[in-house]
Amino acid sequence: MSRLLLIAFDESDLNSCGGFATALGLPYDALLLSGNSTVGGEKIFQAGLTAIPTADTVAGLLAVFVHTYSHVAFVSSMRSKDLAARIAGILDAAMITDAIGIESPTTFLRPMVAGAVIATVDAEPPVFITFRPSNFAPAELTAGTVVPMGIEPAPGSKVVKASAKTAGRPDLSQAKIIVSGGKPLKDAATFETVLGGLADALGGAVGATRAAVDTGIAPNELQVGQTGKIVAPNLYIAAGISGSTQHMAGIKDSKVIVAINKDGDAPIFEVADIGIVADLFDVLPQLQAKLPGARS
Ligand SMILES: Cc1cc2nc3c(=O)[nH]c(=O)nc-3n(C[C@H](O)[C@H](O)[C@H](O)COP(=O)(O)OP(=O)(O)OC[C@H]3O[C@@H](n4cnc5c(N)ncnc54)[C@H](O)[C@@H]3O)c2cc1C
Known part of the structure; x- marks a missing residue:
């Protein structure tokens, strides 16, 4: 049966x-x-x-x-x-x-x-x-x-330590709002301040490209895309993300994609619902400042 x-x-x-x-x-x-x-x-x-x-x-x-x-x-x-x-x-x-x-x-x-x-x-x-x-x-x-039911795992490899740096934010796979960033975010502290601040003000999650993960800017569990998490939020803000096919594979079910990129020819603009050709370091703090509950 x-x-x-x-x-x-x-x-x-x-x-x-x-x-x-x-x-x-x-x-x-x-x-x-x-x-x-x-x-x-x-x-x-x-x-x-x-x-x-x-x-x-x-x-x-x-x-x-x-x-x-x-x-x-x-x-x-x-x-x-x-x-x-x-x-x-x-x-x-x-x-x-x-x-x-x-x-x-x-x-x-x-x-x-x-x-x-x-x-x-x-x-x-x-x-x-x-x-x-x-x-x-x-x-x-x-x-x-x-x-x-009882499960007695066989001896073998075991998890010594597991850590998830979600900072109390929603799980990426379930989040309704995601603020995601790429390689231009420079380092982990900048990533957290610039993206994390806006995500918190919006009550959303933070995501990253593989390039940001590979360069140590963002933790592995935040990677979105073909080899990362597949997301489907109502709002996906892509800041400093070129729009590679591998990244797009993870976000195409997003309802609204807002892209912020300095390069008006970046492929992300082909799929974005709203495109802002500008420096993310100008736009994101301005957006954040307009939101209630923004970090000072
Ligand atoms: C097998 C395989 C699997 C992969 N899986 C994934 C995956 O799951 N997820 C994923 O993301 N990638 C994946 N990749 C990597 C992917 O091909 C790209 O390299 C990656 O997505 C690029 O990341 P990025 O957009 O951060 O960087 P870049 O391609 O370097 O783009 C950075 C963008 O930021 C813009 N920019 C620069 N400075 C600023 C600024 N100050 N303000 C605004 N915009 C700015 C630039 O114009 C550029 O468009 C995979 C690759 C392979 C080969």
Whole structure:
């Protein structure tokens, strides 16, 4: 019988699954690795882990657990792809990453070539899927029975330290407003003052290009794009960002893109809804000063 299992790392991850589960239309359960929830389908298996182990230490255990499901789905992220691929490999199952649409329980749409091509992919169950929540109409998960389950990760690699420099800001993947910056932001302190100040005044998140991450201006977890996070805010402010195809692949579902760039020929202006040809160091502080709650 066809049945979906949603695997979520925490409640926020699980809460992004409703649209996909509804669109797939199969009966479903959820497996929550950490945290608690009373919604997630008929059964909500709760592993209650206080620290998420590395994929290699849990994949084998989860493979034993999930093998009865026809579909196993995760919100797309680097760590979910890592885990899903390992379990699919153990079970010799199909895997589809970054699903953005469903034609039937065996046919999915996914982007290729940084979003330039949308592929229609057939996969016979069992199939492991990672999906982009912003491509599915939001829907609530149904309430179900909580089933505690024990997971004893095998000894192996372990996470020694994990840090996320979100400074209390919304998670990038869920944020409604994102202020994002590129290489011209110079250094970490300038990045935080100029972009962080405006983001805080707007109640938004901060994002960065890979060039900004590679040069140490911004932390890795803020990278937006093909090899970073895929975002879909109502407002995306791109300051000092050229508009490479790899960056655009991560922001094209944004409702309104505002670009600020000194170069009027920068590719970002081809996709921006509002373009400002100016120096970001002039524009951003002026914008920030006009907002209530701006840092002095
Ligand atoms: C396999 C692969 C994967 C990649 N994945 C990603 C990814 O996920 N995300 C990503 O972002 N990139 C990714 N890249 C890198 C991508 O190709 C670009 O190099 C990168 O996006 C450029 O970043 P940038 O816009 O900050 O820098 P630049 O391209 O150097 O552009 C800086 C822009 O700022 C403007 N500028 C300069 N000074 C100012 C100022 N004072 N005020 C206003 N504007 C100013 C310039 O005119 C320029 O347009 C990837 C590349 C590869 C090969």
